[in-house]
Amino acid sequence: MRARFALSLVVTALALGAVTAAATAADRPDPAADAKAFRDFFVKKFPKVKFEDFVNGPYSMNEDMRRQWEDKEQFPPYEFALEAGKEMFGTPFKNGKSYADCFANGGIGVRQTYPYFDEQEGKVVTLELALNKCRETNGEAPYSYVKDEMASLTAYMAYTSRGKPFDIKIPNDPRALEAYEKGKEYFYTRRGQLNFSCASCHVQNPGERIRAEILAPAIGILNAMPIYRSEWSGMGTISRRFTTCNSQIRGVPLEPQSDEYRDLEYYLSYVSNGLPISGPGARP
Amino acid sequence: MTASFGPSVTRRLIIKGAAVVALVGFGHKLLGPWPALAAANDKYPEDAFKQKGAPDAIKALYGRDHEASDKVKLDAPEIAENGGVVPISVTTTLPDVTSISFIVSENPSALAASYKIPPGTVPAVANRLKMAKTSNVIVLVEAGGKLYSATKEVKVTVGGCGG
Amino acid sequence: MASSIRVRAILNGDTTDVQTLIQHPMDTGLVKDAKGEVIPAHYIQQLSFEHNGKAVFLADWGTAVSKDPYVKFAFKGAAKGDELKVSWVDNQGATDSLTAKIQ
Amino acid sequence: MTTTMNKRPNTAMKKIMFAAIMMAAGAMPARAASEADFKAAFAAADSAEKEAGRLRNQWTTTEAALAAAKKAAETANFDQAVMSAREAEALAKASIFQATSEKERWKDMEIR
Numbered sequence: 001m002r003a004r005f006a007l008s009l010v011v012t013a014l015a016l017g018a019v020t021a022a023a024t025a026a027d028r029p030d031p032a033a034d035a036k037a038f039r040d041f042f043v044k045k046f047p048k049v050k051f052e053d054f055v056n057g058p059y060s061m062n063e064d065m066r067r068q069w070e071d072k073e074q075f076p077p078y079e080f081a082l083e084a085g086k087e088m089f090g091t092p093f094k095n096g097k098s099y100a101d102c103f104a105n106g107g108i109g110v111r112q113t114y115p116y117f118d119e120q121e122g123k124v125v126t127l128e129l130a131l132n133k134c135r136e137t138n139g140e141a142p143y144s145y146v147k148d149e150m151a152s153l154t155a156y157m158a159y160t161s162r163g164k165p166f167d168i169k170i171p172n173d174p175r176a177l178e179a180y181e182k183g184k185e186y187f188y189t190r191r192g193q194l195n196f197s198c199a200s201c202h203v204q205n206p207g208e209r210i211r212a213e214i215l216a217p218a219i220g221i222l223n224a225m226p227i228y229r230s231e232w233s234g235m236g237t238i239s240r241r242f243t244t245c246n247s248q249i250r251g252v253p254l255e256p257q258s259d260e261y262r263d264l265e266y267y268l269s270y271v272s273n274g275l276p277i278s279g280p281g282a283r284p
Numbered sequence: 285m286t287a288s289f290g291p292s293v294t295r296r297l298i299i300k301g302a303a304v305v306a307l308v309g310f311g312h313k314l315l316g317p318w319p320a321l322a323a324a325n326d327k328y329p330e331d332a333f334k335q336k337g338a339p340d341a342i343k344a345l346y347g348r349d350h351e352a353s354d355k356v357k358l359d360a361p362e363i364a365e366n367g368g369v370v371p372i373s374v375t376t377t378l379p380d381v382t383s384i385s386f387i388v389s390e391n392p393s394a395l396a397a398s399y400k401i402p403p404g405t406v407p408a409v410a411n412r413l414k415m416a417k418t419s420n421v422i423v424l425v426e427a428g429g430k431l432y433s434a435t436k437e438v439k440v441t442v443g444g445c446g447g
Numbered sequence: 448m449a450s451s452i453r454v455r456a457i458l459n460g461d462t463t464d465v466q467t468l469i470q471h472p473m474d475t476g477l478v479k480d481a482k483g484e485v486i487p488a489h490y491i492q493q494l495s496f497e498h499n500g501k502a503v504f505l506a507d508w509g510t511a512v513s514k515d516p517y518v519k520f521a522f523k524g525a526a527k528g529d530e531l532k533v534s535w536v537d538n539q540g541a542t543d544s545l546t547a548k549i550q
Numbered sequence: 551m552t553t554t555m556n557k558r559p560n561t562a563m564k565k566i567m568f569a570a571i572m573m574a575a576g577a578m579p580a581r582a583a584s585e586a587d588f589k590a591a592f593a594a595a596d597s598a599e600k601e602a603g604r605l606r607n608q609w610t611t612t613e614a615a616l617a618a619a620k621k622a623a624e625t626a627n628f629d630q631a632v633m634s635a636r637e638a639e640a641l642a643k644a645s646i647f648q649a650t651s652e653k654e655r656w657k658d659m660e661i662r
Binding site for chain 3: 326328329333368369370373388391392393395396397398399400401402404405406408409410411412413414415
Binding site for chain 1: 606607608609610611613641644645648649652655656657659660661662
């Protein structure tokens with residue numbers, strides 16, 4: 001028990017502090033300016049990294065790891081999931097319809113347009129959500145959001161979009177702007193006992209080691225999703241990445257595809273606009 | 285490095301190649317005898333894989349001493365990105381190579397993999413191994429009836445035994 | 448059922464480069480599942496490659512080979528279109544095999 | 551770009567955590583704790599954790615301490631149960647403080 005108290009102290013002392021910045025209350029939301037500042041920040045912080053290489057996460061920042069990755073990419077560990085996803089995607093539902101019927105262009109080469117803001121529902125719709133909606137509309141049970149079938153399906157859809165730049169739009173709808181702003185707030189808000197925000201790791205310290213891992217830059221981090229993580233010995237979706245990030249900082253994860261995560265994905269994808277989809281990816 | 289390498293393009297090409305070749309085949313499980321491994325000296329070295337330490341494993345497998353050789357080139361990362369998947373490869377300029385084996389000294393069982401190299405096969409192997417913790421990796425090359433080796437330490441911060 | 452084996456065999460000059468990825472858990476027998484029960488050892492012990500009825504590469508594996516194992520080697524003497532037969536057997540007696548065409 | 555990479559410890563957070571820890575540690579009852587003590591302590595912790603839940607900011611460590619409290623109570627180890635419940639309450643309150651103070655403070659970290 002005492003040990004845990006002591007740990008709490010250490011942990012809190014380690015927590016990253018922020019600077020008291022100028023008053024920001026008067027700022028008006030301006031996603032385009034945000035995205036530019038975001039991009040400029042990373043380009044300036046990592047002058048040697050080619051812009052498109054940010055989608056390769058930690059491998060863009062560490063030579064030894066990059067070699068291991070390139071070696072693995074000769075026969076990538078996500079290959080089985082990718083093939084399974086392709087087969088699943090092409091298999092009709094019991095009612096004769098298929099995934100292709102639920103998406104523009106039959107679902108091929110469209111991953112870069114997700115998430116989008118659905119003006120009818122008034123909410124952000126992610127690819128994972130759209131896939132399960134498609135299943136449910138056609139009388140099929142939804143899949144778990146974190147791995148297995150969902151990871152295989154999104155792996156295949158990402159694969160058909162490889163090289164296509166993220167193309168996330170914020171429609172002229174105050175609710176869309178609000179979702180974006182909420183996503184941004186989630187991204188920068190410290191949480192969990194470690195008192196870390198997403199930005200503590202992926203803005204302030206990309207390229208640095210935390211425990212054993214080399215942190216990925218926030219920009220382009222979703223472009224490689226879903227990923228085969230050696231640590232998971234398997235595939236994981238964006239939902240899995242968000243929930244495990246939260247647990248790692250000792251926060252109780254929210255439900256996959258809860259509004260917060262949807263908004264976060266919206267924000268993070270928007271500020272990576274222009275960077276190509278590279279998923280499925282492989283990560284340590 | 286960063287400038288010349290276009291990962292998404294490279295991977296796309298790679299996968300396309302894979303799809304073409306991988307589909308020529310039949311995947312049913314065979315339960316009968318196994319012709320490819322029927323040859324007499326292809327027996328699985330059960331005993332060597334059971335040994336705990338590197339010296340015992342090498343003794344059980346080869347029954348002789350090894351000497352370090354600069355003709356054996358072992359390629360392994362300085363720091364494994366994950367102990368569960370450590371890419372390790374070897375090439376050698378030694379003639380008459382008959383087998384190549386990989387030892388991870390600090391693993392619960394030191395012998396990781398052993399490969400027989402028939403005449404006509406290039407004496408070079410790349411594979412991916414699990415490492416429980418920071419350890420020496422020893423590669424053994426059996427050539428012309430002698431045993432040569434190369435050793436490199438690989439640091440592991442996330443072990444490969446966590447599943 | 449899809450094969451557990453993926454092979455890429457490509458002729459470069461007089462040498463055929465072979466890369467293989469196999470879907471297999473390669474359980475060490477040292478790991479416990481979520482319920483705290485030991486997952487029994489389950490790993491491929493032997494993997495063979497045969498060209499024109501002749502063994503060109505033989506692998507003996509223990510539990511330290513990574514999950515979904517990968518191996519790469521090269522051999523001489525093959526021509527484009529030749530068949531390469533890949534087979535494995537694991538410690539529980541399961542086997543799989545596949546014949547790929549050299550590209 | 552006005553973001554500054556300052557890693558100075560977050561003093562407000564440090565203070566509240568320290569106070570919370572002192573509170574939990576210093577509040578060890580002199581007499582042996584009863585089931586009623588446990589129930590009261592657990593209810594207080596549980597209510598704080600529910601509040602953290604409404605703020606969408608629960609901590610895994612709070613959950614662990616709550617579980618430890620329950621487990622100790624099951625074996626009638628009420629001293630331990632009360633201690634764990636108080637720890638949980640302290641942690642839950644710290645998480646509430648964190649969520650409330652971050653309402654505006656997150657903007658300090660923003661890249662702009």
